[in-house]
Structures are given as C-alpha cells and as structure tokens.
Amino acid sequence: MTKSFNPKKNHLLASLPDAEFQRWLPKLELFELSLGKVLYEPGVTLNYVYFPITAIVSLLYEMENGASAEIAVVGNEGLVGVSLFMGGGSTPSRAVVQSAGHGFRLSAAAMKDEFDRAGPVLHLLLRYTQALLTQMAQTAVCNRHHSLDKQLCRWLLLSMDRLEGNELVMTQELISNMLGVRREGVTEAATRLQVAGLIRYSRGRITVLDRPGLEKRTCECYAVVKNECDRLLPPILAK
Template structure:
C-alpha cells in the first residue's frame, strides 16, 4: 500500500538486503503515515517517538497480548500471522513503511487474535499507548490517517483470504513477492522457501515447484535464502487479480492522506 509517492526531499528506505543497523538515525518520516502529518502535528509527536530495531524473527506481539506501543516501521516488513491450534499458520497481512502496527490500541479491542512477526529486518519508531490515545482524542490528522490505514488493512486481509482460497500456489507466491518488494522498495529480499511456505500456509514442496516455475520463465532468481525479482512486468502479468485489487483500493483510500480532513 502506498499512501503517496515518497514526499520530495524525504529520504528513502535503504534498498539493501541485510543492513539493519545503519550508521545514521533514520528520519521518522520514512514512515509514510508520519510523513503525511501536518508540520504542527509532527512537531508535537516527534519527542514521543522512540527508535527501535526490528530483527528478523522478532515476535512483536502474540495473539491476545495487551499491546502497549504503536509501531511505525521505517524499513523492513512485519507480518500479521494467524496460528491454528494444530500448529498450522498463515499470514493475513503485510505491513511496511506505508503503515503501522498496533491498531488494537485505538480501535478499542485492546488485543488481536493474530501475532505480529518481523519478516524482514528493519527499524520502527514506537509510540506509547497513552500518547496515541491522547492524539486520537484530539481528533486530528493522525486519527484520520490511522483510520484510513485500518480500512486499507481490512481490504488487504479480506483479499488475501479470498486469494488463499481460490488461487493457485504459483499466483499466490507471485502476489506475495510483489507485495513484499513493494514494502521493501527493493528488487531482492532475504528469506527461505520454508519461511514462505509458512506464510502462505502451504507445503514447502509446493513453494519449491512454484518458485522453480517462476525462475524457469525468467521472472525471479533464487540463491541460498535470497529471492531476486528479475522481470517485474512479466510477474505482474502472471500474478492473480488480488495484487492489483489490494494495491488500487489502498491507493484510492489514501489518495488524500496528506490533505487535512474537512468535516464540512
């Protein structure tokens, strides 16, 4: 999901594969929700934002946890994962620097049935539960942006449920690769096929076959634990309708995210 193209003058996330400890502190406005805030709102919020590392594999919250902080990623990917009693699991949404983690803080439910796990290492700025509730009570632009993003997240989870039910593994893998690369702002990522199989809720052998077909047709390249996107236009032709359905609807929802809300 893109709130808008990167605002002119703002830095872009690093397009590196494994670098998770940059030598400089990232600008919080690498997160597109924070970047869309009016200057006065951002200035009020900035002292409350705390930079945290998101190492790959970190479980930020378990199912049912009382979430204490909202996280605004500036890089990396966080997966919302639903686990069944038999140990099976499936990814229900991807979040990158376009969004935020911790919607239960302001939606009133206090917790979610899914867990949040870092899929690709990165960084985020966190905001305490108390400060977010204060900001929400003000009814300003952060509230507006957070609610728009929540609707966009609902669109993503709904479409992914349909995709997992009706589309072939190869199409689902293509969709997952494109969505991941969009959030990394890169053409390659470090991840194992076993991990992808857990995210898509299918057997590892099925991912091996699907990835092999995409590589044979020159769309991706695979090395040890790395996927490289070689021919994006062709992969977009191969992917199911779900990728563009989510992308276009989220862009529609967030088209005016940087414009102050009018209640007139």
C-alpha cells in the same frame, strides 16, 4: 538521528500534517526489528504501535495444531498495532518480523492520546485501517481460490511495495509458513518463477528481476489491494 533512520521514510508518518509530525517526533523511539522478532502475541495487550521503515512485519493467525497463515503484511506504508487505537487493545493474530530492518515505535498511551485528539490524525489512521482490512479480506479470498503461483506473485509484489530495493531475505520455510502451504509447494512455485526469468532465488535471498512480468502473472488480488491503498491514503503512500 541519521538520514537513513528518518521517521518520514515511513509513509504514514510522512503523511502527518507538519504540526502533528512535530508533536509526534520527540515521542518516537527508533527500534530494531530483527528477523523472527514477535511484536505481539494473540490476546496480549499492546504496549506500542510500530512504524517500519526498512522492515516488513507479517500479521499471522496460528491454529491450535501450530499451523499458521499470513493475513497481511505491513512495511513502510503503515503501522503495526491498529487494535490499540480501535478500542480492542489486543487481537487474536500475532505480528512477526519477516524481513529484518528498523522502524519507530510509539507508546500505547501516546497513540491513544493522538487518536483521541480527532482531526486529521484520526481520519488518516481510520483510512489506513480500512486499507489494511481490504488486504486481509483479499488475502483470504486469494488463498481460497487462486493457485500457489499466483499467491506467491501477489505476496512478492506486496512485499516489494513495502521495501526499498528489489531483494528479500526470506527462506522457503518462512514463505511456506506465511502462505500456509507445504515447503515443497513453495519450492516448485519459486522454481517456476525463476525459470520464467521473473525472480532469482539463492541462499534465502529472493531478487525480483522482472516486476512487470510478476504483475502480469499474479491474480487480480494484488491490484485490488494496491488500488484501495492508493485510493484511501495520501499520494505519498503510492509507490
């Protein structure tokens, strides 16, 4: 296994005690997360949980008319598929790769077995789930009460926290689907951020030029999500 695909580049896996990590290692399967790949659909029983290392996955709710909105993002800080070990087996949301890369996956049977062992793995996974639920709740509040500019800043910051580097490969159409707004609105918001010198947007690539500036421009929702993640999870997860 090459260094670039080291499972410990996923911070949740890196936070496992050594004995647990060594037990998991033979069960982890390297998996390509291509742009737009659907990891699970609403109501479908999950066969795997996924641990991204260089990709970002969006958790989305889709309405009957086809409209959708993102409820959370998952990257190298965590895992996709918490409903598997929380007892539900499936979820009404769908998981779609929003930024391509790689990750590792663990079978449903292996994940359930590890969770049922209790001990440090159970507590780590429950704390991660609480952090994820906080992100979902704060996203709902943000989408209801804050401007699109602030939502876009929050979304960019959360994405940057879950990737190495400062660049996202993402079209405005995809961003509009994630935020549940018109594409024209995303264009206007991105243009304002670019004029302010905070980002550079070109041909589906967004480069963050001034992260402190984004943090000043966003709403309190970003800090709430980050602080809760830092509080609940081991220090290695904090970026």
